[in-house]
Amino acid sequence: xxxxxxxxxxxxxxxxxxxxxxxxxxxxxxxxxxxxxxxxxxxxxxxxxxxxxxxxxxxxxxxxxxxxxxxxxxxxxxxxxxxxxxxxxxxxxxxxxxxxxxxxxxxxxxxxxxxxxxxxxxxxxxxxxxxxxxxxxxxxxxxxxxxxxxxxxxxxxxxxxxxxxxxxxxxxxxxxxxxxxxxxxxxxxxxxxxxxxxxxxxxxxxxxxxxxxxxxxxxxxxxxxxxxxxxxxxxxxxxxxxxxxxxxxxxxxxxxxxxxxxxxxxxxxxxxxxxxxxxxxxxxxxxxxxxxxxxxxxxxxxxxxxxxxxxxxxxxxxxxxxxxxxxxxxxxxxxxxxxxxxxxxxxxxxxxxxxxxxxxxxxxxxxxxxxxxxxxxxxxxxxxxxxxxxxxxxxxxxxxxxxxxxxxxxxxxxxxxxxxxxxxxxxxxxxxxxxxxxxxxxxxxxxxxxxxxxxxxxxxxxxxxxxxxxxxxxxxxxxxxxxxxxxxxxxxxxxxxxxxxxxxxxxxxxxxxxxx
Amino acid sequence: xxxxxxxxxxxxxxxxxxxxxxxxxxxxxxxxxxxxxxxxxxxxxxxxxxxxxxxxxxxxxxxxxxxxxxxxxxxxxxxxxxxxxxxxxxxxxxxxxxxxxxxxxxxxxxxxxxxxxxxxxxxxxxxxxxxxxxxxxxxxxxxxxxxxxxxxxxxxxxxxxxxxxxxxxxxxxxxxxxxxxxxxxxxxxxxxxxxxxxxxxxxxxxxxxxxxxxxxxxxxxxxxxxxxxxxxxxxxxxxxxxxxxxxxxxxxxxxxxxxxxxxxxxxxxxxxxxxxxxxxx
Numbered sequence: 001x002x003x004x005x006x007x008x009x010x011x012x013x014x015x016x017x018x019x020x021x022x023x024x025x026x027x028x029x030x031x032x033x034x035x036x037x038x039x040x041x042x043x044x045x046x047x048x049x050x051x052x053x054x055x056x057x058x059x060x061x062x063x064x065x066x067x068x069x070x071x072x073x074x075x076x077x078x079x080x081x082x083x084x085x086x087x088x089x090x091x092x093x094x095x096x097x098x099x100x101x102x103x104x105x106x107x108x109x110x111x112x113x114x115x116x117x118x119x120x121x122x123x124x125x126x127x128x129x130x131x132x133x134x135x136x137x138x139x140x141x142x143x144x145x146x147x148x149x150x151x152x153x154x155x156x157x158x159x160x161x162x163x164x165x166x167x168x169x170x171x172x173x174x175x176x177x178x179x180x181x182x183x184x185x186x187x188x189x190x191x192x193x194x195x196x197x198x199x200x201x202x203x204x205x206x207x208x209x210x211x212x213x214x215x216x217x218x219x220x221x222x223x224x225x226x227x228x229x230x231x232x233x234x235x236x237x238x239x240x241x242x243x244x245x246x247x248x249x250x251x252x253x254x255x256x257x258x259x260x261x262x263x264x265x266x267x268x269x270x271x272x273x274x275x276x277x278x279x280x281x282x283x284x285x286x287x288x289x290x291x292x293x294x295x296x297x298x299x300x301x302x303x304x305x306x307x308x309x310x311x312x313x314x315x316x317x318x319x320x321x322x323x324x325x326x327x328x329x330x331x332x333x334x335x336x337x338x339x340x341x342x343x344x345x346x347x348x349x350x351x352x353x354x355x356x357x358x359x360x361x362x363x364x365x366x367x368x369x370x371x372x373x374x375x376x377x378x379x380x381x382x383x384x385x386x387x388x389x390x391x392x393x394x395x396x397x398x399x400x401x402x403x404x405x406x407x408x409x410x411x412x413x414x415x416x417x418x419x420x421x422x423x424x425x426x427x428x429x430x431x432x433x434x435x436x437x438x439x440x441x442x443x444x445x446x447x448x449x450x451x452x453x454x455x456x457x458x459x460x461x462x463x464x465x466x467x468x469x470x471x472x473x474x475x476x477x478x479x480x481x482x483x484x485x486x487x488x489x490x491x492x493x494x495x496x497x498x499x500x501x502x503x504x505x506x507x508x509x510x511x512x513x514x515x516x
Numbered sequence: 517x518x519x520x521x522x523x524x525x526x527x528x529x530x531x532x533x534x535x536x537x538x539x540x541x542x543x544x545x546x547x548x549x550x551x552x553x554x555x556x557x558x559x560x561x562x563x564x565x566x567x568x569x570x571x572x573x574x575x576x577x578x579x580x581x582x583x584x585x586x587x588x589x590x591x592x593x594x595x596x597x598x599x600x601x602x603x604x605x606x607x608x609x610x611x612x613x614x615x616x617x618x619x620x621x622x623x624x625x626x627x628x629x630x631x632x633x634x635x636x637x638x639x640x641x642x643x644x645x646x647x648x649x650x651x652x653x654x655x656x657x658x659x660x661x662x663x664x665x666x667x668x669x670x671x672x673x674x675x676x677x678x679x680x681x682x683x684x685x686x687x688x689x690x691x692x693x694x695x696x697x698x699x700x701x702x703x704x705x706x707x708x709x710x711x712x713x714x715x716x717x718x719x720x721x722x723x724x725x726x727x728x729x730x731x732x733x734x735x736x737x738x739x740x741x742x743x744x745x746x747x748x749x750x751x752x753x754x755x756x757x758x759x760x761x762x763x764x765x766x767x768x769x770x771x772x773x774x775x776x777x778x779x780x781x782x783x784x785x786x787x788x789x790x791x792x793x794x795x796x797x
Contacts, residue, residue, distance in 0.1 A: 357635075357639050357652075358628075358632050358635040358636040358639055359636065359639075361621075361625060361628055361629050361632070362629065362632050362636075364618070364620075364621060364625075365618045365621065365629040365632075367620075368617075368618035368619060368620055368621060369616050369617070369618055371574070371612075371616060372612070372616040372617070372618065373600075373629070374573075374574075374599045374600045374603075375572060375574075375599070375603060375609070375610050375612075375616075375696075376600075376603060376609075376629060376630045376632065376695070376696075376699055377600050377601070377602075377603030377604030377632065377633050377699055378600055378629070378632050378633070379598075379600045379604075380600065494620060494621075496621070496622045496624070496625060496677060497625060497628075498622075498624055498625060498628060498656075498660070499622075499624070499676075499677050500624050500660065500663075500664065500667075500673070500676040500677055
């Protein structure tokens with residue numbers, strides 16, 4: 001916003017100056033990056049100048065910044081105000097209504113024109129604008145008419161109900177109406193998302209609650225996966241028997257890692273855990289006699305439903321045969337979905353319970369101030385080890401699920417990037433917040449996976465555009481965005497683990513005394 | 517024999533702490549009487565906080581012996597205990613010069629963390645409580661009652677559910693004392709409890725310390741700069757300068773001790789003249 005009374009000439013001048021400066025910086029930055037391209041010719045590498053691309057980029061920056069300057073940053077009435085107001089409770093005035101109405105009309109008209117000329121890209125933009133305005137208005141309407149609804153709780157309960165009923169409902173619909181839904185893909189994707197939700201919740205114990213930065217969490221995932229795979233392939237043990245063993249093995253490794261790093265904090269701890277993750281992967285890669293090295297372990301058995309396998313043949317001894325229903329390969333996948341859903345819920349429930357127990361409070365206190373903890377008689381060594389072991393145990397459980405789902409594991413699956421993704425989920429979600437971590441996992445894993453299948457983007461960037469290649473770029477942008485706007489994660493608030501009951505009659509007396 | 521030397525709670529003998537070549541504490545011995553308010557004073561850098569850190573286990577002393585004798589006769593040799601055991605076993609609680617609360621946790625949670633060991637045992641070391649065994653609910657209720665008691669004593673009941681970091685400075689100081697008291701100590705070590713408090717708050721602190729001593733029957737050992745506070749509330753004062761003990765006695769004795777006056781106010785003018793004449797003949 002500018003001082004009132006500045007003339008339009010002055011504003012235009014300063015806006016032009018600012019945009020010109022931005023254009024120069026863009027030119028300097030991109031003259032080599034975009035302006036020149038090395039081409040591998042018969043004669044060797046040659047430089048191919050791309051002046052048009054550079055000019056367009058600089059032009060976009062210049063005019064974009066000019067428009068922003070004139071209508072948003074230096075305007076008496078920033079054009080973005082009504083859009084920002086969609087997400088607050090401030091009242092709208094006439095100007096806001098006019099801007100919103102005009103935007104909606106323009107988008108609607110654009111949609112019709114784009115549909116007439118079959119221009120998919122513009123259709124997509126128009127729909128996005130309409131959806132944005134529509135959602136904002138809907139949100140305001142709900143907030144206006146029922147302001148006291150417990151939105152957080154509705155969201156959580158809705159999410160849980162959706163997670164519980166999603167596969168059965170879609171499966172039933174598909175069977176009843178033959179809609180041709182890509183169910184197999186949906187279920188695989190949701191299993192993947194749930195695995196990361198579980199890993200995020202597991203790491204949240206170590207990083208979010210105990211405040212120990214762990215960059216090698218994937219090591220415990222690997223320990224769990226290999227424990228199950230080796231026990232199953234060598235000794236023929238089933239998934240349900242191996243699951244707790246894998247969890248315990250991972251917890252044991254958590255303690256083994258914990259011991260040497262007890263004295264370390266912050267960056268130093270991060271480096272050692274990073275190294276631990278790599279050590280585990282390299283051992284798996286090179287200890288060929290046991291782990292079969294880079295070839296991995298294959299034909300890992302699937303879990304059974306109380307002893308009934310999900311296979312097509314065999315009356316009465318398979319799931320479909322026993323219940324007398326028609327065999328469908330999706331049954332096994334739906335079962336896997338419920339297994340990981342149950343494991344994720346277990347992780348969450350245990351974490352929520354632990355937070356309200358002395359050990360959980362000690363973890364959080366240790367995150368807040370380790371020295372104060374020691375002065376209060378808390379053995380920080382044991383407290384740290386329990387945090388490592390508990391987090392590792394859930395990593396191990398998730399790992400053994402991963403092994404049984406894939407049917408094949410190799411050290412390839414346990415690289416550092418996995419640790420980084422899990423840590424990013426925890427950091428983006430908000431350290432210590434269970435809901436935030438779940439949302440972040442859905443967005444990061446599900447959102448990027450969905451990106452792979454967005455046809456609309458190809459109509460912008462040409463047929464050869466593969467959004468999945470830009471995954472890491474978007475990942476980084478999301479990180480930067482979160483760090484700028486929500487530096488402590490999506491959900492940064494912490495709910496107390498215990499409250500002093502202030503409603504009772506005695507307490508109000510106490511309050512009076514407290515103030516005296 | 518002075519009153520605090522008969523059956524003292526804490527006996528410190530020949531305590532020496534060296535950091536490389538620097539001798540922070542040099543052969544200091546003293547006793548802290550049961551139910552006394554004992555003050556440790558001295559100019560900046562005299563080694564007061566180092567003595568505290570040795571007693572509470574944050575430093576391992578280079579030499580010396582620190583014995584805490586419980587009323588029942590059990591003796592703890594503090595230099596042999598791990599820092600958390602000094603609180604958990606020997607029941608020595610402390611506060612810090614620069615307040616160390618758990619700022620992101622509520623006031624009540626701060627006091628619950630202080631009762632960790634009691635609660636952890638009651639929760640059957642977590643496993644029992646997860647399985648619903650044991651008497652954790654009752655123990656937690658008792659812990660909340662103890663916390664409420666101390667919140668009343670320091671006047672913070674109304675703010676029990678606020679984040680500790682949101683409290684004003686004076687409240688944080690008092691909360692830290694309440695948190696230390698929730699560990700049920702025999703010896704309460706306070707590192708500059710009155711620092712940064714205004715005159716009214718500082719009077720309130722004196723009353724609180726008196727009340728703790730009278731009602732809980734415990735010893736208070738404090739570092740303090742504010743002489744008016746020290747002289748008014750202490751039963752026994754120990755003065756350190758450059759890591760050495762230069763005086764030890766009642767407030768009256770210490771106030772008139774020439775070496776204490778010299779340490780605090782500098783040496784008399786004649787001596788300064790003597791020294792200058794020696795340096796520049």
